[in-house]
Amino acid sequence: MGDFKIVTVPEVATIDEIRDEIKDVKTFYLSFENKALDSQFKIKSGQFIMLTVFGAGEAAFSLPPSPENDRFHITVRTVGKVSAALHALKVGDKVGIRGPFGNGFPFEEIKGKNIIYVAGGIGLIPLRSSIVHVLQHKQDFGRVAVCLGARTPEDHMYKENLKEWQSGVPGFECHLTVDIGVPGWTGEVGFVHTLLNKVDIPMDNTVAFVCGPPVMFNTVIKELMGRGLSDENIISTLERHMKCGIGKCQHCAIGRTLVCTDGPVYTYRQIKTLGEQI
């Protein structure tokens, strides 16, 4: 609260660059038409924006950029009406932005702790922001492990980041796995929770960030808790159908909370008490 937010009327932004990530997933680099906004518009890791694709509508998208020293962008898989229309746009086209909304990851509370990231598929999109931030501030955190699962080797996204994450930064490890091995793949084959076997980090001063489809989420949670991680040290970011982003339309209600204003970042302890499917 108190931070600059575009609440009601979207601000126009230009698509400066489009990158193909993996099949059906593209990254769009955006900058505001009103240049003054680029410096005012500050995001927190874990927040989201409401993006208008003119003519198609508005939808919520999580933010992969780190809050500092990272070009503003969103990474989107084409699944619905708005995302499909976004994928059809070209460099130079305009979109509308409201936000940033949501609570963001609790970096202050986890200072000094070890961090394990577990992401399945495009679950990496919201976690990328946090990983890049933590890597930039490595001295504030303990050891860091990133476990990424994808269906096939081609489905591992953010190739440039992966190269850096796997380059042997002291105290930082990154493991990849695929569900389906293919000739030439020398890495792990299996679901992402199996990568936790490779992570040699004591659980007593550790938090885990988990994001991915519900089936993967549940398996990973079980695995982490089995290793002694408590539910308040498991952090996730939830996805919901959203229309307003400001706590009014109520579409994103889960139990007593609204994902747009109370979330999207929840601890597993909170998720358990919501009384609803995630």
Add this chain to the structure above:
Amino acid sequence: MYLIKKSDVLNLAKELSKEYQVFGPVIQKETGQTFFDKVEDVSEISLSAPIPSVPPKHAVFPQLETIMKYKYSGESRKAEIETVFDTSSKALFGLRACDLTGLQCLDRFFMGQEFVDEVYVNHRKRMFIVTNTCNVPFKNCFCVCTDSGPAAEEGYDLNLTDLGDHYLVEAGSEKGKAFAEKLSLEAANDSHLKQKKEVVDKSIASFETFATDSKAWISRVMNRVTTGFIKEDVWNYIGDQCFECGACTFVCPSCSCFNIVDVANGETSHDRLRTWDSCSYEGYSRMAGGHNPRKPVEDRRNKRFFCKLSYSQMKKYLRPGCVGCGRCDWVCPGDIGLPNVVTYIRREITE
């Protein structure tokens, strides 16, 4: 406090119509139903009409409204955005206490949370409210159980009470007082307040027994809904009876879920529309890609009653979300209006 002759009471509405677009209860000739709507001629207003079929929430939250217009074409690559706010001044004349309470719920929800809803504020901020004490409760009414009637206690500019040949006029705000002073009405005294109390007491006494019997049960059920100690069977039973029509949410004075869609209005122009939505619809929580975390109907029904009755939702409204108007009970084809749900849960508690 003032008095106005019964035959002159609509002069208040007439005076308001000089400055405001007046909304009031009107009995529709064709159907005999009451609607609370904009009136062209204030003489159409009937202060003794039965409870309006729909609450006046559409005055602040229309069923369908354009909130934004924009133009964009791939060729020009220039976006022009224009917001559309309703800046008309509205007077709600002859509002019932339950509906005023519903409006207060909406006020607190739209204007009192982390974010203020600008669209709502524009509807609301120039409003003049005249309430009317209910001297005759109707068959489905149970405002006595939800602390929202039959007389309004706060939040009005003027409150009217039928004292026989006169109406007692009480001012509840500076704006209301200034308006009444201007009309040089006859002054009222404590004896008239005493008469008002008699009218209210009589009104309370004539509520259907089901309403007065339920009084204690509402709070008991609220506790159960909050703590979650309600058997799945009860929600399944309620879910089985739900037609998923959304009528309960549309006639509810405090239900305010909305959907937003952009629709074409010409080749390069679009309107952003905000429309009522209902948590009883299957697509309510469905995400792009098809994942729907709230699929079974009993799951969705459960959420509406949770929203109305749980303590944790009270922070939105600073009171229970139900105002006891009885409309959901009246319109529900599946007999699962809120009072019946209270009854089902009550049976489960007592058995």
